[in-house]
Amino acid sequence: MNLEVVLSRIIKLEGVGKQRNRMTREVVLAIRELMQQGEVNEKTRDLAAFITLNLEAIYQTIDKTVEAWEKRDYWVKADRFRLEWSWTGQLAEKMREAILAEDWQTVAITSAEAAQKLGNILIPSRHRMGEPWEGAWKKFDQSAN
Numbered sequence: 001m002n003l004e005v006v007l008s009r010i011i012k013l014e015g016v017g018k019q020r021n022r023m024t025r026e027v028v029l030a031i032r033e034l035m036q037q038g039e040v041n042e043k044t045r046d047l048a049a050f051i052t053l054n055l056e057a058i059y060q061t062i063d064k065t066v067e068a069w070e071k072r073d074y075w076v077k078a079d080r081f082r083l084e085w086s087w088t089g090q091l092a093e094k095m096r097e098a099i100l101a102e103d104w105q106t107v108a109i110t111s112a113e114a115a116q117k118l119g120n121i122l123i124p125s126r127h128r129m130g131e132p133w134e135g136a137w138k139k140f141d142q143s144a145n
Helices: 016-035 042-071 075-100 104-117 136-144
Strands: none
Touching: 016 042, 016 104, 042 075, 042 104, 042 136, 075 104
16 A cells, blocks of 8 residues: 655745734734723733733844845845844833833833834724733743743
């Protein structure tokens, strides 16, 4: 019995640019929700953790994006892109430290800084994103340990 296996290419429909766009929209939505919180509760922790994790993930997409440009010797374009998005890593680190220290004032200030950077992103009132931050505190807590 001779079985022949045919494998086809796996095509990734969502590249890092699309991932980054989706994550930035989710961060903006989470920041809006965080700014409406009056007290620190489970939802506040989820929102802050979600913003931090997404900013870290956005920062990790930078090198993948500029990789192709650097292969073609587009160094200036790659450097500009890195400069344009370097704030994500800095704010993510600042947020992580503030959350671990339970410094919610710094979390609010850092979230406002991120909101300023992402101020040009518009989200319609009838978006389909739901509440992607649910359960983010568990992931954050696991990554911190």
